[in-house]
Amino acid sequence: MSGNIFGKLFRVTSFGESHGPAVGCVIDGCPPGLALCEADIDAELARRRPSGHAASTTRREADAAEILSGVFEGKTLGTPIAIIIRNTGHHSGDYAELAGLYRPGHADWTWEAKYGIRDARGGGRSSGRETAARAAAGAVAKRLLSQYNISVSSRVVSIGGETEESAINALFERLRAQGDSAGGVVECIISGLPAGLGEPVFEKIGARMGSAVLSIGGCKGIEFGSGFGAASLRGSKNNDAPLRPPAAPDRPSFGSNNAGGMLGGISNGMDLLFRAAFKPTPSISAEQETVGKNGAGQRLVIKGRHDLCIVPRVLPVVEAMAALVCADLLLEHLAIDNGKRLI
Amino acid sequence: MSGNIFGKLFRVTSFGESHGPAVGCVIDGCPPGLALCEADIDAELARRRPSGHAASTTRREADAAEILSGVFEGKTLGTPIAIIIRNTGHHSGDYAELAGLYRPGHADWTWEAKYGIRDARGGGRSSGRETAARAAAGAVAKRLLSQYNISVSSRVVSIGGETEESAINALFERLRAQGDSAGGVVECIISGLPAGLGEPVFEKIGARMGSAVLSIGGCKGIEFGSGFGAASLRGSKNNDAPLRPPAAPDRPSFGSNNAGGMLGGISNGMDLLFRAAFKPTPSISAEQETVGKNGAGQRLVIKGRHDLCIVPRVLPVVEAMAALVCADLLLEHLAIDNGKRLI
Amino acid sequence: MSGNIFGKLFRVTSFGESHGPAVGCVIDGCPPGLALCEADIDAELARRRPSGHAASTTRREADAAEILSGVFEGKTLGTPIAIIIRNTGHHSGDYAELAGLYRPGHADWTWEAKYGIRDARGGGRSSGRETAARAAAGAVAKRLLSQYNISVSSRVVSIGGETEESAINALFERLRAQGDSAGGVVECIISGLPAGLGEPVFEKIGARMGSAVLSIGGCKGIEFGSGFGAASLRGSKNNDAPLRPPAAPDRPSFGSNNAGGMLGGISNGMDLLFRAAFKPTPSISAEQETVGKNGAGQRLVIKGRHDLCIVPRVLPVVEAMAALVCADLLLEHLAIDNGKRLI
């Protein structure tokens, strides 16, 4: 189906290989009249840059967005917003010797199985570089959501099983020494989301959010509210008791949020809350065994600069995908609601 | 967006309220020439009937599919396959007193927030009854997959935290006595899936599968391969080592399956494996506190017959959604592959 | 892509072969709270029945819609509206001898080229019978549009080149005597359409309407406003002069309607107007030459009852497709407009 377009009404088309001229996106369906400038996008791009994190590669990616269309005199026109981010500073030479074999944990083999051809200068389209386009699109979605007082935030829950910052830093020291890497868990919270978003039955808010977050490279799981823990709970404990807060007599609130902000696939006015698990970076500098395209077993040492853990840098990407889903579901709900019932 | 259509090329439109005349589906895009009859569908419907499970409601649902179109002399025509399943044996009276309040853990309030109207005779569209249409559509997808030697199976991993059958049965005794319910975890395996399915970057196989399974009522999480456990592993442990089996010298196999059968969002030729968490049935017979539409707090005792745990009955539904995703991705891959590279 | 689903937000899935158990449709995305009953649908079905027209087959089709879902106590729920219309009174025997050859002007050969299988009892899915589902869906769309004071009407412009009723009736006499058939032109007008509908650039209102109407069997052309005539006009004549009517000082009207109610693919507040050309019914009783599947030339006399001209019966179908497009574009516009600018 050609899987580089995301969304139904707020639609993002993403493009770009890691070692090609640029990555970027086109946003079709952003409402007109929204204040937007390149600095809004650059701020999100900066959050996923490697330099700021102890866990990250030392590559420098001086990402700067160029808006090619859809914005006039600082406001969106309602037309497609095209954004490009030039690739700079990549060293294709680092990858030359990897073209003849399959790196463990990478998409080298599956990409060849699917397309019969790949850009072996780097991950190409399967590189984490692709997430810059997501962050850019997410910046626009966040601007739209902010008009409705909806905010998206995230935090690291754990890295390599550690939850304390000092333990995490010590872990990074060990990983660097051992040439290894770690995974982690991210939590994301969307606040201010009105009740009523989500389109049962197949486009439930959890289904849409799950699809969005599981499409991020390295994501291996997602759970909402009490999540996998709910599987061990009794109904009497997991049900959130409806309450009637004095300030809003016409709608219930809830005494807990095991539901993660959704009932029957529709937002219930509480915070939308999910956690996502990311696998360890597959590129490690310790020696590994693999096979080459010629069929022979072979020992591999990956050189170059790689993240010890992608989790710190993935936060803005998770938020971006969450924001895109919320923007899309918001517009979809308006279509049947005609502005009357949004609460 | 109107969320009752699933899929891109193998598209399923689902319809039906729990207490209306019928539920059903229309499958658009099923290839022609596939052997199909009503018994194929009834077999899957029987698996989700309540009668066979200790955990289930005592309602009898004598589900029988009627194929209205798309099949001629026992073969699919390539035209839409419409299937209806009449609703029988429902007792609307059981629900009459519930229309004025919001049942904890149910979609009553969110449904009103979204639509401003609901069929209060039962769950309506948010009832588990809706999954009969999924099972019917899944039966057709399974027939298609079987032509490619792809099979889908599932099992109960745990219920209420218990993994042994005797402990689970003992748990059901206690739940029945206490008027409570339990959640659980399901595991699903797709075998025989060729490498190359999945459409990066937004339509990765995990994203599509996640969306499908998270759209099932009560599903609160999904994980692939090592899943949330991967977040605590080192890269050196989580990477699956590529091997070259003698029998297939032109393609790698893998020494483990932490990836759950996918790399870079594309199937890698190993079993596709995921686990899904389901929350406890929200309808419990023990007394609960809630609020009514009139704003007043209220004590609630839900009568009628309800599942102690939906997990045993949800197995064919999970399989159905998995089969629909695989059928769809298979057709999508054929579109760019033209039958040449499928391996 | 599986082409039996129409629309983006107001989505119709159509199904059914002419000689199978039923035809019907599922409407996903109809807003909640709309008054709807089976009589609304039957009224449109009656308009496309053959009995009322001199040009029509003498087959009787006693079409009665059954609503299976989506309506509760006379109002739409916002859930999918499934409608089935049982097929009655067909005589498969009439078609038995046609299965071995290709009828001129019919889809017999192309259907086999595409699917390798077909229901030779009649046109199957390519029969005009399929349009009953369109008329049913159109009835629902018209109900929605009526809430916005939008109305859809149509008329016969010409049949076999004749525009006067008496000449048309005389033509029908001759066609019946000669065993021949005629085509014709239909005009459709949508009144009350607010300015602002249509989604540039690829989903212009004319593009969407064109796709809808050209999808009706036998339609060979469509033109908007001055249409093909515009190709011979000067710009100074074809431009509609903007005027400022006293009653609506905040928006222009136009001194003429060569544009057919649209500018730049967006409705301009004038009547939307188009004409569609339909080919003569391919089934004629006069002898024709064709080839059989065995490769041999063969003379063919089609028996059975067929329309001399489909144009009178196609009026409700054209209106239905026009109504579906307008309903869909209305909802799409609301998504970005949030009810503020609709004028």
Next chain:
Amino acid sequence: MSGNIFGKLFRVTSFGESHGPAVGCVIDGCPPGLALCEADIDAELARRRPSGHAASTTRREADAAEILSGVFEGKTLGTPIAIIIRNTGHHSGDYAELAGLYRPGHADWTWEAKYGIRDARGGGRSSGRETAARAAAGAVAKRLLSQYNISVSSRVVSIGGETEESAINALFERLRAQGDSAGGVVECIISGLPAGLGEPVFEKIGARMGSAVLSIGGCKGIEFGSGFGAASLRGSKNNDAPLRPPAAPDRPSFGSNNAGGMLGGISNGMDLLFRAAFKPTPSISAEQETVGKNGAGQRLVIKGRHDLCIVPRVLPVVEAMAALVCADLLLEHLAIDNGKRLI
């Protein structure tokens, strides 16, 4: 719905305003391994440049495509192909005085009705400039089609009612002197199209082609084969007689092509043939009456350089849209056909 994405499997996202930094497109779903370079695209861009035609504006548009992604070492990767074309040489000053009024025949008013904001430096997104992105995408589609020996060509049928070249040139002289403009008719032929393309019932090949061509700015009608003429023909004349050519004993040919290459919405192996009508350029230099945003009537003389007739320049755009439809339907058919039946 955000209407800037075209297609189902071969999907084109278009962007760009006439007076912004660039126009361009992203093609998602192009199969891998196709030879492609910027010169392929520039060749199509050159065909729509104004300089070569007597009917055209004297603006110079030195269009050069830059491919940002999706191509590696001269071959497509199967990933999104992003193409940008910088805007150069526009003179915004020419448009300054037009911002306060509604130009007759233009989308100024409808754009404001829809979006409440517009880029008044020129047509913005509703400018013909947008078609450069279509031509670029069409160049890629043509490369794909050429692998299947499918070719797309077009010609001018008439301009301002004239069909002879000398009469057309004389007409241009008069139009230039009078400050007026003319419309015209284009014919397009697709040769080599295999039988079996098109997805009944709503995605018939004529419906898809109609949508594509009617989405081009200024297009007011389309007809296939005998088209509007079919409405005056008898069935006995309009039916194309199936023949069995000696060279292809397993498939019929046809003795005429009134059907325009399609039966039942599916290609029949004959040339696909359609004609499209384009209105006269609305920008004329002769004085016109209109109204301003302030409500007052006003006389208008449009300065600047405008085409006397867009028809000569629209040929590559019509071909591009036709090629996009054929590429898309080809891939869609492969999905159900698995390469077995394409004939």
